[in-house]
Amino acid sequence: MIDKKRYLFYPYSHKDYGLVKVLLLYSEDIDITAPYGTGLVNKDISYVVNRGELGKVVQAIEPIEYSNYDTLIISSHINLELCKDELLLIIDRCKKEKIEIVYLGKNEEIKTILREYELYISYDLEDINHIEKVTARYKELNLPIYIPKVPVVYVGGLIETIDSFDISLRLKLELEKLDYNVALITKEADGKLFGSHFYPDGFMGNNEFPENQIMLLNRLVQAIDYVEKPDIIIMDIPKGMMRYSDSFYNSFGIYTYMIAQTLPPDYFILTIPYIMADREYIDNINQYFKNLVGKNIDTINITNSIHDTGSDDDASDIPLYTSENNIEQIIFKNRDNDGINLTNLNQKENVNILINNIIERFS
Numbered sequence: 001m002i003d004k005k006r007y008l009f010y011p012y013s014h015k016d017y018g019l020v021k022v023l024l025l026y027s028e029d030i031d032i033t034a035p036y037g038t039g040l041v042n043k044d045i046s047y048v049v050n051r052g053e054l055g056k057v058v059q060a061i062e063p064i065e066y067s068n069y070d071t072l073i074i075s076s077h078i079n080l081e082l083c084k085d086e087l088l089l090i091i092d093r094c095k096k097e098k099i100e101i102v103y104l105g106k107n108e109e110i111k112t113i114l115r116e117y118e119l120y121i122s123y124d125l126e127d128i129n130h131i132e133k134v135t136a137r138y139k140e141l142n143l144p145i146y147i148p149k150v151p152v153v154y155v156g157g158l159i160e161t162i163d164s165f166d167i168s169l170r171l172k173l174e175l176e177k178l179d180y181n182v183a184l185i186t187k188e189a190d191g192k193l194f195g196s197h198f199y200p201d202g203f204m205g206n207n208e209f210p211e212n213q214i215m216l217l218n219r220l221v222q223a224i225d226y227v228e229k230p231d232i233i234i235m236d237i238p239k240g241m242m243r244y245s246d247s248f249y250n251s252f253g254i255y256t257y258m259i260a261q262t263l264p265p266d267y268f269i270l271t272i273p274y275i276m277a278d279r280e281y282i283d284n285i286n287q288y289f290k291n292l293v294g295k296n297i298d299t300i301n302i303t304n305s306i307h308d309t310g311s312d313d314d315a316s317d318i319p320l321y322t323s324e325n326n327i328e329q330i331i332f333k334n335r336d337n338d339g340i341n342l343t344n345l346n347q348k349e350n351v352n353i354l355i356n357n358i359i360e361r362f363s
Helices: 014-026 045-049 080-097 108-115 126-141 163-177 189-194 210-228 250-262 279-293 327-333 348-362
Strands: 007-010 030-034 071-074 100-103 152-157 182-186 232-240 267-273 299-303 305-307 319-321 341-343
Touching: 007 014, 014 030, 014 045, 014 163, 014 189, 071 080, 080 100, 080 108, 100 108, 126 210, 152 163, 163 182, 163 189, 163 232, 163 267, 163 299, 163 348, 182 189, 182 210, 210 232, 210 250, 232 250, 250 279, 267 279, 267 348, 299 327, 341 348
Parallel strands: 007 030, 007 071, 071 100, 152 232, 152 267, 182 232, 267 299, 299 341
Antiparallel strands: 305 319
């Protein structure tokens, strides 16, 4: 989906780190912007997650020369309450310079504003519409639950972090470089930039009975399998995969359970905070997930993202990003865990090792 155009991305935050890191791999002609007052301007994009520099500095949006760009990508995570006036000015400048605008988020107010703009792109492509039609047909026929015959890879976090989408998207794109046809299902709307699929609205909502939520996802998987004929399916598991504490419920891992009912894993990648990476704890959660999804953990990604759950009921869902300096030492200390691969998938070379591992497993 990303071609040789000149791109402008707005507004950048920690939630966009994984997407922007991949965008930079596919386009050298892209600038990342944020409003003044965020503390990100003139900082490397990795500053926001306290990780190694990637050599790309966040720019302020105000002095941008719009004639230097072909396409504006509006983050699906934009906080419209804080950025609305600025966004309207940006859209007006894009109109004057005839710059196309890509917005893949769910905010209806933004979509209404953009529908009046002839250069608005939503990436509702023909194959996606075809999949939606096939999904509806399967639902009407009330077919039995469908189990695909291709490998299914789970990528999730003990708590919800930016890592799951980052890892999922990089796996998809690197495997596609090796001529594998990969389907990725994610809750990140911006994944559509790279041909990913979004979880059905009914699955992530609360207006359906659980059995209907499960079948909605199963029909989508069946339709993707029929239309795209993937060699591998990657599930970017939404929310955290289990209850984190008595004050931080983490969705109780409900989505993990429902996904496992419709699409059990063949390979399982789990991200955990470095402060929880010790052998006894890893053994315990490995047994927990074996009972929950019917599969041992294959790879554990150690992240610097942690949550301050506090001492009362007001647990924070905003992550803290600590130093990565001690992650390699933690991996070395706890690496002997019944064949579970402990790694830091923020490092490109470790992603390549993981891909070789997955290919060897299913060859």
